[in-house]
Amino acid sequence: MRRISLLLCVVCLFTAAAQATDLSIGVIQGTGSESPYLNRFVNFRGVVVGRYEDQNTRGDVYYTLFVQDVPNATDGDPATSDAIAVFLGRDSRADVALGDVVRIGGKVTEFYGLTEIDDRGLTVTVADSGSLPAPVALNPPADIVAAATYFEALEGMRVAFAAEVVVAGPTHEGCGFAVVDAAADLPILRRADDDPTGRAVPVLYPSDLDCAGIPQLMTGDRLRGLAGALTYNFDQFKIVIDGVDGLAIEQDGPPASPPALPDVALPQITVATLNAEDYFDTTRDTTEEGEPVLTADELAARQAKFVHLIAQPLRCPTLLALQEVEHEALLLDLAAALAEPCGFTYTVSHRETPDARGIDNALLSDPRRVRVEDVTLRQSCSPAPTAVTDPTIACSAGQQPLFGRPPLQVEARIDGRPFTLYVNHFKSKRDGEIDTDLERIQQAVTLNGLAAERLAADPRARLVALGDFNDTELSPALALLTDPAQGGRFVHALNIIPAEQRYSYNFGGVSELIDAILLSPALAEEATYATIIHTNTDFPSGWRLDTSAERLPYRASDHDAAVVVLGRSPATPTPQPTPAAPSPTTMPTATPLPATLAATATATPMPILPTGTPAAAAPTTPALGNGRAWVLGVAAVALVVAGGLLARRLAHR
DSSP: OHHHHHHHHHHHHHHHHHHHTBOOHHHHHOSSSSOTTTTOEEEEEEEEEEEEEEEOTTSOEEEEEEEEOOGGGOOOOTTSOSEEEEEEETOOOTTOOTTOEEEEEEEEEEETTEEEEOSTTOEEEEEEOOOOOOOEEEOOOSSHHHHHHHHHTTTTSEEEESSOEEEEEEOSSTTOEEEEETTSOSSOOEESSSOOBTTBEEEEOSBOSOOTTSOOOOTTOEEEOOEEEEEEETTEEEEEESOSTTOEEEOOOSOOOOOOOOOOOTTOEEEEEEEEEEEOOSSOOSSOTTOOOOOHHHHHHHHHHHHHHHHTTSOSOSEEEEEEEOOHHHHHHHHHHHHHHHSSOOEEEEOOOOOTTOOEEEEEEOTTTEEEEEEEEOOOEESSOOOOOOTTOOOOTTOEEOOSSOOEEEEEEETTEEEEEEEEEOOOSTTOHHHHHHHHHHHHHHHHHHHHHHHHHOTTOOEEEEEEOSSOTTSHHHHHHHOGGGTOOOEEGGGGSOGGGOOSEEETTEEEOOEEEEEOHHHHTTEEEEEEEOSSTTSOGGGTTOOSTTTTTSOSSSBOEEEEEESOOTTSOOOOSSSOOOOOOOOOOSSOOOOOOOOSSOOEEOOOOOOOSOTTSOOOSOOTTOHHHHHHHHHHHHHHHHHHHHHHHHTOO
16 A cells, blocks of 8 residues: 555656646747757647648648747746747647647757747647637837847737738748738838848738638738738748638729830840749659649640730740740740740740759740750859759769759850850759858859850850849849959849839749849840839739639739840930930831730830940950869859858848
């Protein structure tokens, strides 16, 4: 009997000790960017203030809870968050609802800046049902660093906007969108080189599995009643809203007719670029989970969107660079579909790249004016680890292939004149902006070296580098390509567009220019107009497959198309040094061109661009073949930007 009593006492003591180990969530979160309990098992109790389910490209669905301290159990420290994310993995825990009081036991981890409880060894027990706590009214400071600290102290907690907010643009996740204070001007935000944390707050629906039945919002829509749990990923704090009930949405009605380019005529050339956002077929070709596989209906819808965009707003450009296309067969089908509205069948220039997901670069060209002479990929090697495998190139020890998607170099004659075009898709920021900066810088150095070789042989060479550079016009990578002081060999032809319209992509509610058309100095002298056709980035991703008459013109991709016109209309007098360039006029053409389309917006008049380095000057950028100089150049650039990258890292989670 004494032994049984002793055992019972031991059990009682163990139970009491276990209960005594319960922590407040604020203590688990701590005051820093990482939990002081990182990689340790903890026990706590709280109320469920958010649920989120998301699906990857392979169809796997994952679930997350957000659990907040009950009011009388907080640590009382405003510098620590009173809530935390609980990752459930593939266990939906359908028995757990918003407002439930739960007991949690699990391991503390950091997932790309988000403090969370891991699903391995996780225990979730519903202790009681309750109600949601009142949300914390958001009032972030304007300063970027201060805003990051402010949001860190609210991570996981139920928050709300105190007043009306305006949609700053769709997000890349599910069917979400981003909002800013209603007092902001549209277009909402412009990003140059840093992430304005706290100015735009992305909003996620509780589920991104299906966009049907939820509000489809576009830039400029207004709403009230937005509340939910604050989470963090892709370098931004985001709100997982409670649901759509209680949201008051104010929309201005259907979008205006999309803009169209003005008439062009010989000898003018239109040069355009578009990231086609995963333009894939219906077959799985790789083992990568990120490879999209479309149904036949989805593929047909996407092609219909592209045909409309290319034939009408873009007006069948002379040259069209495409990124994120899977196979040449897709492009041939697209060219065939464009034959009737354009009046000709595009020539397709394409090569398969070593990209793990299977996305490639391509060029469509008007065969009436363009004769393609050579098409090749320009791969090179990198002294930094890139994780790229490319059997077409042998790199020396300690080096790896640099480009997952090497520049597509196309040698062509346009109206008999030689041109060299480089279609680019630089390293994305999917693995983190800071962690991928060096690769984009190396890629820029390589591309600049290709241009330097050509310009050394012919200072008047006509070179065009265009595509998705995954970096803004003021980033280190683009500066290396366009700043003469750094040896840049190109002129950024889109920089003439007014700042409020100079964006081609929207990330988390921040409009930014990451697509570019770069011209060699001699060719920049011929640039007369530039514009960006804003039919995609400001519209919801739920319209991507909607081919109804009112939505067909919108959301063909998550990027907007950029266009530059080269050459002057025959009837347009050459401007004198001081007057502004005249507006374009319709002129007869020597060859059949598409029928005139009613323009609802005109391209931006573009004066003669600066030519940078004089024609007789020797190139200062090392040629590609000079491997040692190239490596040293990359290293020097890395040292220059290292301080800036460190400062930015400190400002972000």
